[in-house]
Amino acid sequence: MASKREELEIYWNKINYAYPILNDTLFTDCSDAEYEDIQQIIVGLGVQIKIRDLILVHTEKYFRQHVASSFWSKFIKTDEEVKGFQLFKSAVNDLYEAMASFSPMITRLTILNNSCCDNKPIYGERDVMSGIKQLLRATLLSQLPLDFQVIINHFYKVSFNVFDNAEYENSDMGEDVMCSGCWNEYSDCNCSYIVKVFHDTNRKLVELTLLERLTGQVLTNFIQQRIELHIQKLCTGTFDVSHISFLENWLDTTVMSWLTRIYCAGSSKPHRVDKDIQNAVSKFKQKLSYSLYHIYTKLRIDQLFNIIIVYPDSQPAVDDIKLCLDKTDLRATLCKKLQNALETRLLHPGVNTPDILTAYISAIRALRHLDPSGVILETVTKPVRNYLRNREDTVRSVVSSLTEEGAGSELAEELAKFAAETDDELEKEEDWDNWMPDPKDADPKVNGNDRKANDIISMLVNVYGSKELFVNEYRTLLADRLLAQSVINTEKEIRYLELLKLRFGESQLHFCEVMLKDVSDSKRINALIQQDKNFESLNNKFSSNAMILSAQFWPPFKDESLELPDEIKQHFEAYTKSYEALKGNRTLNWKPHLGNVNIEIEIGEKKLDLTVSPFNATLIMHFQTKPEWSLEELHQIMKVPLIILRRKITYWQSLGIISEKSTDNYVLVEGSDGNKSSCSTNQVQEMICEDEESESVMASAHDQREGELQVFWSYIVGMLTNLDSLPLERIHQMLKMFASQAPGTECSLQELRQFLDTKVRTHQLVLQAGMYKLPKT
Amino acid sequence: MKVTVKSWTGVATWRWIANDDNCGICRMPFDSCCPDCKLPGDDCPLVWGACSHCFHIHCIVKWLHSQPQQQCPMCRQDWKFNNK
Structure with missing residues (x-):
């Protein structure tokens, strides 16, 4: 009994000798030959499974108490990158050495395990080696300290710096004393040391299968940061170069080869054999290229307003965004950000309308290029x-930029382009092969074709929803231009008119043609x-011309009275007679305040050659007969309201020809007085001045509308005579019922209210308790 | 001071000398043109009948073509062009 017990004691000591781990140490002199005996003993006793499990339990304990704690104790939070680098390196080294000291034991354990024949997996793994590694990993990660990423980050930052620098080494070999890789002086640059340590450490981590778990997150974050920095360095301010292929290339070469080196411990090409590494690297690459696109697109979206403003030049940038938008999920962000940018930078009273229009036009162009379906454009430009x-x-x-010539009038170019394009449109429609569905954020109520068909001009016209307003405005502008210019470039105007006709249709522009x-x-x-x-006899004195207009086709003129000098009146009468003789049964109604006059004024030595309005000409001609006039006298003779007289006489005052002697008394500044004025040298001076007035001679749109509403007045008077008093709504309804055939009948309630209010103001109506009444006579 | 007018460009509107504003057939103003025309004035002149009523020439010709008897649409007298 005692000998049996002693025997067992000896066996146990021998087992302890072979597996010192059972006493929590690792050192033993046990050789392979010795172990074979011990193995036999264990098998002989039939306790191999029990011994194996016991060893595993002790190994776990040893890992937990010694290996893990000494590994993590190196992870001190530090701000110094180099220190972090060293710490991480030594931690990994120690861990690797610790693992190495396990290797004899593992060999023995493998033999032991093979003799167990129970096929029980060790920590989920088939063979002992991977089981132990799994155990190590589990133990380490169960004790993960809070700031372990700091150190790892330092480590990779330092090494990436060196690496990044090596790529560009040729380019920045300047007079820098510092090596831009390791921030040491060139004399003791330790880049190569860093690279060596780096690869070594990575190799060890790969062997311990700790690389991905330990550094994956840090590496991803870190590379993303680098990508962001790199993109920002590369892409600020310039929109005329496409960066995306360059960036892809950068990712492929610099970043990916660095990454491959981490995984493959130094060699820049992955081993073809190792599927796991290849998989890991390509997964990593997918992640990284997504974040590359994401970061780049975000940056570009922030700059999108500026990109749009300089659009045709920034096309490469727009192309980039277009490409990236398909790869990232940033459509909604783009719409929101751009809308905000437009609102803060464009849509406030400080911006001139032409500037807003220019921005709007380039936004249309750029966004149409970005998204041919037009959905983004529609969403973004709604405000x-x-x-x-x-x-x-x-x-x-809009109208004036449509008809302007020269630089800056993009609309005019657009108009000309439209004329050239109309022919190709039909062919495009049947292009089934290139059909694309509408994007998911499209408004299903709107037909996709409508969105696409809209070009810039129709987008502008659609701001108001009707062509009529534009055509009317064009007519007014054209009328102003035709009357203001003494020499009219009819050919140019006709060309524009033809272009506009293509766009707005013949019927709308018929008036302009006339x-x-x-x-x-x-x-x-x-x-x-x-x-x-x-x-002829009359014309000897001066030549008189006339613009003879078809009143029905011109926009209504402002009504202004002006009594011309007799001399001029005679002229016009003679002209009318000739006209009547020329065109049977037709006569002329003169608009005395319209037109222009070329006069020459001689004051002493001074000679002025002026083109002025008939009003100014008449005024100065009166001063020729009498040097001093009161405002009242002028009013009598010219039949012009006092206010207008006072305002317009300032033209001559500004020329220094007439001065206001006392209130409302004007006097001619004659010869000697004139010499005192600034331009009174003895030389004969020829001055050519333009009449400063440039206000429109046409009735404003508001006045025109008032005229149209006047049609209703007779209806309203009839209504109120019969029904005594009516509220606004009733009047509106009755007008809709009875007067809907009259022209310009789309009269809103609001317009009617305004119209009736003006009537109340002029005492043609009385408003009592919400009811309109005719005043009692 | 001496003011010399070198040239004077005035603005005038033309109108037909007629005893009405609108054409009795198309109800358009005489100074405008008949519905079939684009340009007023010389291209769409007025004509007077012996009864002193006047119309756009295109309007009255169309009217006369569509009627069995040649009558003025205003006064039903026989229509004769008054070439005054």
Whole structure:
């Protein structure tokens, strides 16, 4: 019994000798030959399974108490990158050495395990080696300290710096004393040391299968940061270069080869054999290229407003965004950000309407390029359209830029382009092969084709939803231009008119056509009348021409009265007679305040050559007969309201020809007085001045509308005579019922209220308790 | 001071000398053109009948073509062009 016990004691000591781990140490002199005996003993006793499990339990304890704690104790939070680098390196080294000291034991354990024949997996793994590694990993990670990433981050930062620097080494071999890789002086640059340590450490981590688990997150974060930095360095301020292929290349070469080296411990090409590494690297690459696109697109979206403003030049940037938008999920962000940018930078009273229009136009162009379906454009520019609708001078700005020539008038170019493009449209429609569904954020109520078909001009016109407003505005502008210019470039105007006709349709612009014909007809009639014998004698003094207009086709003129000097009146009467002779049964109604006059004024030595309005000409001609006039006298003779007289006489005052002696008394500044003025040298001076007035001679749109509403007045008077008093709504309803055939009948309740209010103000109506009444006579 | 007018460009609107504003057939103003025309004035002149009523020439010709008897649509007298 005792000998049996002693025997067992000896066996146990021998087992302890072979597996010192059972006493929590690792050192033993046990050789392979000795172990074979011990193995036999264990098998002989039939306790191999029990012994194996006991060893595993002790190994786990040893890992937990010694290996893990000494590994993590190196992870001290530090700000110094180099220190972090060293710490991580030594921690990994120690761990690796600790693992190495296990290796004889593992060999023995493997033999032991093979003799167990129970096929029980060790920590979920088939063979002992991977089981132990799994155990180590589990133990280490169960004790993960809070800031372990700091150290790892330092480690990779230092090494990436060196690496990144090596890529560009040729380019920045300047006079730097510092090596930009390791921030040491060149003399003791330890880049190569860092690279060596780096690869070594990574190899050890790979062998311990700890690399991914320990450093994966840190590495991803870190590389993302690097990508962001790199993109920001590369892409700020320039929109005229496409960066995306360059960035992809950078990711492929610099970042990926660095990553491959980490995984493959130094060699830049992955081993073809190792599927796991290849998989890991390609997974990593997918993640990284997504974040590359994401970061780049975000950056570009922040700059999108500026990109749009310089659009045709920034096309590469737009192309990049277009490409990236398909790969990332940033459509919604783009819409929101751009909308905000537009609102803060464009849609406030400090911006001129033409500037808003320019921005809107380039936004249309850029966004149409970015998203051919037009959905982004529609979403983003909605606030712009709403805002433009509220600006009074939008239509005028659009129309004038449509007809402007030269640089900066993109709309005019667009108009000309449209004419050239109309022919190709039909072919495009049947392109089934390239059909694309609408993006998911599209408004299902709107037909996709409508969105695409809209070009820039129709987008602008659609701000208001009707062509009519634009055509009317164009007519007014054209009328102003035709009347203001003494020499009219009819050909140019006709060309524009033809272009506009293509766009707005023949019928809408028919009036303008007549206007242009009036101008050319007038030229011919003038020429004919100049030849008239009766007229010739008069014309010896000065030549008189006329613009003969078809009143029905021109926008209504502002009504202004002006009594011309007799001399001029005679002229016009003679002209009318000639005209009547020329065109049977037709006569002329003169608009005395319109037109322009070329006069020469001689004051002493001074000679002025001026082109002025008929009003100014008449005024100065009166001063020729009498040097001093009171405002009242002028009013009597010219039949012009006092206010207008006072305002317009300032033109001559500004020229220093007339001065205000006392209130409302004007006197001619004659010879000697004139010499005192600034321009009174003895030389004869020829001055050519333009009349400063440039206000429109046409009735404003508001006045025109008022005129249209006047149609209703007779209906309203009839209604109120019969029914005594009516509320606004009733009047509106009755008008809709009875007067809907009259022109301009789309009269909203609001317009009607305004119209009736003006009538109340002029005492043609009485408003009592919400009811309109005719005043009692 | 001496003011010399070198040239004076005035602006005038033309109108037909007629005893009404609108054409009795198409109800358009005389100074405008008949519905079939684009340009007023010389291209769409007025004509007077012996009864002193006047119309756009295109309007009255169309009217006369569509009627069995040649009558003025205003006064039902026989229509004769008055070439005054």
